[in-house]
Amino acid sequence: MQFEKSAFKFLQDLQKNNNRDWFTEYKPVFVNIQSKIKEVFLEMQENLEMHDEIEKMKIYRIYRDVRFSKDKTPYNPRFAVSFSRLGKHLRGGYFLQIKPGETLLGGGFWQPEKEDLQRIRKEIEQDASEFREILQDKEYLKYFGGQFGGDELKSAPRGFDKEHKDIDLLRKKGFVAIRNFTDAEVLDSNFLSELDVTFKALRPFFNLFSDVLTTNLNGESLV
Numbered sequence: 001m002q003f004e005k006s007a008f009k010f011l012q013d014l015q016k017n018n019n020r021d022w023f024t025e026y027k028p029v030f031v032n033i034q035s036k037i038k039e040v041f042l043e044m045q046e047n048l049e050m051h052d053e054i055e056k057m058k059i060y061r062i063y064r065d066v067r068f069s070k071d072k073t074p075y076n077p078r079f080a081v082s083f084s085r086l087g088k089h090l091r092g093g094y095f096l097q098i099k100p101g102e103t104l105l106g107g108g109f110w111q112p113e114k115e116d117l118q119r120i121r122k123e124i125e126q127d128a129s130e131f132r133e134i135l136q137d138k139e140y141l142k143y144f145g146g147q148f149g150g151d152e153l154k155s156a157p158r159g160f161d162k163e164h165k166d167i168d169l170l171r172k173k174g175f176v177a178i179r180n181f182t183d184a185e186v187l188d189s190n191f192l193s194e195l196d197v198t199f200k201a202l203r204p205f206f207n208l209f210s211d212v213l214t215t216n217l218n219g220e221s222l223v
Contacts, residue, residue, distance in 0.1 A: 002189050003040060003098060007033050011077045012100050018073040030062070034079075037098075040192070041081045047196040048094065052203075053086035078102075088223045091210040094199055103186050105195060107202040108176035109209065110150060116213055121157060121170055123212045128166040130208055139201040143179050150174030175209065177202055 010033050014023070023030070038059060045057050060080040066072045078099035085092055095106040112120070124131060135146045152171040156162035160170050179198055185191060214223045 002191055003186050004033075004036065005187060007037060007079065007098070008100055008183065008187065011079070011098075014075055014077040015100070018075055018077065020074055023075060034062075037079045041096075043192060044081070044096070044195060045083060047192065048083055048199060051200060053090055055084045055086040058082045058084070085206070089210060089214055090206070091213050092202070092206040094202070096195065098186060100183055103181040103183070105179045105181070105198055106149070106176050107199065108148070108150075108174070108205065110174045110176050112174060117173070120175065120209070120212055121160065122217060124166050124169045125160060125164065126217060128169055131166075131169060134205050134208055137201075137204055140177070140205065143198045143201045144177040148172060149176045149178040177205060 010026070010029060013026070017023075041057065041059060045054055048054050058081065060076075060078075060082075062075050062078075064071075064074055064076050066074065078097050080095070080097045082096075083094040092108055095110075097104050097106075109116070109120075134140055135148070140146065148169070151173040153173060154171075156164070156167055156170060161167075164170055181191075185194070188194075215221055
């Protein structure tokens with residue numbers, strides 16, 4: 001199973017005709033494509049469950065909430081899905097966006113809760129060596145370029161030394177790994193396998209953060 005050219009064509013057309021009249025006319029086309037996309041996402045979940053424990057799958061709606069946005073276009077021309085890991089001990093989640101020219105895979109902690117972010121920062125402040133090891137991991141370097149994506153502060157977070165040797169990590173507001181794909185890669189018959197291999201490369205990252213978020217600074221379990 002794979003993503004079809006018809007799905008890409010629909011998204012490209014929607015980008016050019018992002019209005020309700022056009023979408024209403026082509027709603028039957030969308031419904032048919034959406035059904036096929038869901039089948040692909042379900043296969044992704046099956047692949048993930050071969051090597052991880054997944055709690056739930058969330059398929060994102062194509063309809064945009066424009067109430068508080070300057071961009072009033074009613075639709076988001078993409079197909080997107082996320083998978084949450086199961087249980088208190090398994091932190092982190094997987095994400096995929098299919099969008100012409102902007103397809104990406106992501107994983108990690110995009111907007112962690114305040115308490116979780118503080119816990120991660122305290123761990124980095126005390127000893128960031130294991131975080132650095134993740135960034136230098138062979139598979140992580142191959143697929144994610146040896147960096148954590150996500151927003152960051154311009155200066156040190158409150159209560160942390162702005163001269164700390166790991167200030168680049170302490171400034172992070174989230175910790176995510178991102179891999180971009182070309183349109184040709186998305187339409188390749190091997191794409192789902194490539195996604196799964198990439199998701200597997202996140203495991204050391206998830207293992208470290210799960211350990212940090214389920215223990216205190218002394219390494220004692222909190223769950």
